Amino acid sequence: MTAETPLRLLVLDVDGTIVDSLHNIVAAMEMAAADHGIVCPPPARCRRVVGLELVEAVATLFPDLDDALHRAVADSYKRSFQVLRAAPDHVENLYAGAVDAIAALEAQNVILGIATGKSRRGVAAMLARHGLEGRFLTIQTPDDNPGKPHPGMLLRAMAETGAASEHTVMVGDTTYDMAMARAARCHALGVAWGYHPVEELHAAGAHVVIEDYADLLAAAQRLWCGGAGEGG
Incomplete structure (x- = not known):
């Protein structure tokens, strides 16, 4: 990254955001x-x-x-x-468009992270099952941090990657994700396909809520380019 293009970090929740579990x-x-x-x-x-x-x-x-x-x-x-x-019949499907969205973010030199209530073992199993190992630079779980909505996971993700809060986007499907992002003074980006209703995401502080993974990169870019953040 150059001085003109600061480090941009996008942190994804897992259950209800990347996979339907x-x-x-x-x-x-x-x-x-x-x-x-x-x-x-x-x-x-x-x-x-x-x-x-x-x-x-x-x-x-x-x-x-x-x-x-x-x-x-x-x-x-x-x-x-x-x-x-x-079990041989275990299924934990990726949400449609997740892999393409991850690739699009990587193509824009966005640093990717995970912050989840899932255990580290569970995250590793999910990443291996879907061929996503090595795609996330920072992985934060309650094994090493306070649980959501405490901001600890996001604060640690930013510390590990060197990203500033105004250049960090938290993506999740629950009010806990939105509250965590707000507490860490990051951008809160909700997804409509998960486990909490859209109106609750907005009430919990979501700066924006998207309906489809195809909209993720553009929504994140708008936030990085002057959208709400730093508690805004």
Whole structure:
């Protein structure tokens, strides 16, 4: 990058943004609940907690359980998801246009990153399954950071890449992503194909919400070229 073209960083969420994994998340949570003799909430409630750090997600779904049981259910969820991931019929489809959008960003010398509630092991498995290894310079998970909407993952991504907040775009499908971006004083770019309604993304601080991956590069460029940021 030249002095005239600063480092530009685009950070993507995973579940609900790059891949549609809700069916696996619900299945793993149902298995984890069954392990402890409790009833899992319906999929619509599970959908609401995707993106949160796992123990926090469990605590949100099962508020009447104590902390020890929240952690036990979270551990069961991890084991259940590993079982599902190892099954020959495991499916975690990429959203249409994701690979093309990543390639278009790379062609413009945009640095790519990930910030997700998924575990580092889960991210590695997803990237390998879809042939995306090596495409993301910084990968941030709750294994090493506070969970969303805390800004820690984005702050660390910027520190690792040298990108300034005004040149960083966070792309995600949940209010947690938008709140994290705002807390880190970055651009908040929502996607309409994920797990939280568009109106909630706007209410949580999204600077823009796109309907299709084909619109991602242009939307990010508008933000980098003077759109809202730095808490704007």
